[in-house]
Amino acid sequence: MAFLELINQHYQELSPQEKTIIAYLQNPDVVLTKLTSQGLADACFVSRSSVFRLLKKLDLDSFTELRILAQQAQKQAEEVRAKSTFAAVTQAYHTYIDQIFEKLDLGRIVDLLATTDVLYLYGTGNEQKLEVENFRQLFSSVGKRVIVFFDKGEYDYVKEGFGPNDLMILLSYKGEFEEGIAILKDSALRGIQRLVLTQTSRNTMAQLSDYQLYVPTESIQTPTRRTYEVSTTFYFIIDRLFVDYVERGGH
Structure with a gap:
């Protein structure tokens, strides 16, 4: 394993x-x-x-x-960092996909989704917000009530509606986003369950949440010295959660 x-x-x-x-x-x-x-x-x-x-x-x-x-x-x-090529990243993703689709037990999280009345979704960056939108579209399509908030101001508005059976899901690659940390600290007093998806356990947001899923991503150094984050595994995880949720009878 x-x-x-x-x-x-x-x-x-x-x-x-x-x-x-x-x-x-x-x-x-x-x-x-x-x-x-x-x-x-x-x-x-x-x-x-x-x-x-x-x-x-x-x-x-x-x-x-x-x-x-x-x-x-x-x-x-x-090895992936040393090669820093798309081919190397693709090879690494074969391993990640194997873990996500064949070995990773997401039953506990799927059960949590199935018993949730309202899903509240938040992403810390532009790419994470796209992933959150994908999450929203999938679960809304089967009748789950989903509310997306984009910043702390919107969070302060929607938090008044939190119920005991609601779930807040936060997506962050590094897990050190100041606004995300502030939201987690405040929500700890609100009685809502919190799930954080991040790259690694070595981050503040993961430590502050009730549930964690660790989703590896890979970085490529481009000729312009800009780092490009390949985050496809976040979409894999979201798809896997959705399929398992529907198969469980979620609607």
Whole structure:
């Protein structure tokens, strides 16, 4: 099982200390080759027993197995960054698609969508707002009530209508958008459930949400030195959630 898949399946069960360990293992600058369980504990300022509790929650037999999975994820990311070509990105997407459509268990999120009265959607950037619109069109087409808000001002208006069975979904690549963080902090007092879709667990918005889905994207360095973010996996995830929702009987 891939490292990303493990995180998505078990992240909700993890303690703050265990989430710190996961974040450390996802750091591309960390040398994992000779990392020991004690070394990991020391680096994360947690006890060694916290490391072994994490292994148990991830259903792993040994620390070595955890380290190998983290190394494989790190190596894959390094290879894509080193090549920085569309062909390399496409190859990486084969792996991501496999995880999303064949291995990733989205049942918990689909159940949440099915029991939700109103979906509130928000994206932190221009591309995320396009993905939010795609999300809205899909779920509105089967009768789900969906409300999109574009900024904090609109959020302040719609939040008065939040109900106990409503769900707010926020899309953000980096998860450090100031306005998104402010919305999550305020909504914590409103009794609405919050789901955040981001690239990685190492971000503030993910930590502030009730539910998280980690959706990898890839970057390409163009000849003009501009970085282009290939975010197709966000659309894959939205499509997968919609299909599973309809198959579950959502309408």
